[in-house]
Amino acid sequence: MIPVETTPLRKFISSVYPLKETEMERFLESWQPFTCKRKTILTAAGETERYLYFVLEGVQRAFFVGNERQEATIVFTYPPSFSGVADSFLTQTPSKYFLETLTNGRFLKISYQKLNDLMNEFPVIQRMVLQLSAIALKGVLERQIELQCFSAEERFKTLMARSPHVLQIIPHKYLASYLGIDPTTFSKLLGSVRI
């Protein structure tokens, strides 16, 4: 048996919602390791998300495919954070969008069934999942404000202030798509910031 690398997950959970050791151990032992090549679709539109992932290595992208071949990048995930189509996972209904890996990835994953069993057995784990969902919801609504009220330049600057490292790990065309601006505008903004 390869030992499962759960330390990053333990650290992450402890920073959000500390658990007692017994519960923490039961929680951590329910995850299984998973690796995957770059440019692999983990969840397709129409499919119901079976897993919650915790990212150990690599970058992933969720994107929606609209009419006229428009593609909207919804979210990126990278370590240390959770991944998977969260809304489809939590509601167990079909996903409206795709989740793909941009690079080779290493993950921990847990099935819906298993997490549900844990939540039933340990109410504190359920509260922790609620806390994690609340944080995610807060992030989504903040982004909603940015997309609706901010100019392209403001959106760009907000991203640079919040997560400057994404410039190094995510292809710029996807960052542009995430901000809802076209790639040429994105390079212009990038140039103006550097000067």
Add this chain to the structure above:
Amino acid sequence: MLALYKITKMPRYICIDMLDSLQSDVRQLISEANYLKSIDPAVLLQEPAPGKWSIIQVLEHLNSYGRYYLLAMERSMDKGTKSVEYFKPGWVGDYFTRLMKPGENGQVSNKMKSPKDHRPSKYPDAFPVLHTFLEQQQYLLDLLELAKSKNIGAIRTPISISRWIKLKLGDTFRFFVAHEQRHFVQINNALVTIRDTKDILPAAHPAV
């Protein structure tokens, strides 16, 4: 056991990895079919050259195989067999899968002719055909998931042209997906011809 494997030289797969990899191939096909939804139906119904199948005809051809194989595979899994760690392809199944699968360069060099009863009608309605194709792929993803708890080397599925020839379920999945991938190369080529542009469909990840 290992010695025997070396003599026969047949590749051996870890079942879960193989089924995972087939699932990601199917998801790739779903994403490509999703792009087709946004294309003008007139383009989807146009023959790329006189006598050549339109994109919708290609999909209808795939649907006709789906109607047979998806049900046949589901039925073959009715019996309770336990999963095992490894899958070794049968030589017939492996041969046909290799024959079907597009080459490393993502192209098809060996043309084939379809059996008569799988030739699609000339003017099928575009959207229902695309819709059925996508539905069948979701069904296929579920069957691949179900197969993770079955012995895909012991279960056998009768092929469409003869009830008497049966392939290992693992090979039937491989063959079925390879056949779809082959025809998606054809679909991409048809789009390139009709629209006179390059790289219409989102690039597939390199073949495993």
